[in-house]
Amino acid sequence: MDADLQARFNEQIGLEHASERAYLQMAAWAEAHDYTGAAAWLRSQAQEEAQHALIFIDFVLDRDGEVALTALEAPQGGFDDLVAVFSAALEHEKRVTAAIGELYAAAQESRDYPSLPLLTRFLDEQVEEEASVRTIIGELRMVADDPSALLMLDRELPGRRASTSGTGATA
Numbered sequence: 001m002d003a004d005l006q007a008r009f010n011e012q013i014g015l016e017h018a019s020e021r022a023y024l025q026m027a028a029w030a031e032a033h034d035y036t037g038a039a040a041w042l043r044s045q046a047q048e049e050a051q052h053a054l055i056f057i058d059f060v061l062d063r064d065g066e067v068a069l070t071a072l073e074a075p076q077g078g079f080d081d082l083v084a085v086f087s088a089a090l091e092h093e094k095r096v097t098a099a100i101g102e103l104y105a106a107a108q109e110s111r112d113y114p115s116l117p118l119l120t121r122f123l124d125e126q127v128e129e130e131a132s133v134r135t136i137i138g139e140l141r142m143v144a145d146d147p148s149a150l151l152m153l154d155r156e157l158p159g160r161r162a163s164t165s166g167t168g169a170t171a
């Protein structure tokens with residue numbers, strides 16, 4: 001792949017690592033506030049994001065490219081409540097979706113066709129992740145005034161997957 005596209009893939013690796021850390025920070029907040037179910041869900045999301053970074057790293061290497069990890073900013077913390085946590089997750093995922101879209105456009109532009117199937121899998125993954133987070137936000141809003149329902153919802157969260165394709169590594 002050309003140098004510009006390789007730089008974009010390296011940025012995407014950084015964004016996946018930033019996602020991992022964003023979810024770890026959210027998980028820590030949730031655990032500290034006794035939302036143990038949300039904490040477990042968020043922590044497993046963090047692991048998924050670490051896996052995404054590895055998939056991109058392996059792809060760059062398979063294409064005979066050079067991996068260069070970037071510096072990362074501190075993730076957002078200090079949330080007001082669980083809705084704020086998942087709203088931040090949704091905003092973050094939207095940024096990632098946009099970034100992968102840009103990467104797809106750049107790959108097409110430089111006629112780097114081998115990148116397209118991988119990026120398509122990640123775009124599918126983003127649709128699923130955004131949808132799962134949106135559902136959780138909706139449910140959290142429904143039970144906002146009912147602590148026992150909120151507790152039940154929290155305890156049920158670890159049983160959910162953010163996406164069926166997981167890392168998208170199945171294909």
Ligand SMILES: [Fe+2]
Nearest residue numbers: 016019049052
């Ligand atoms: Fe990701």
Ligand SMILES: [Fe+2]
Nearest residue numbers: 019049093129
């Ligand atoms: Fe994600």
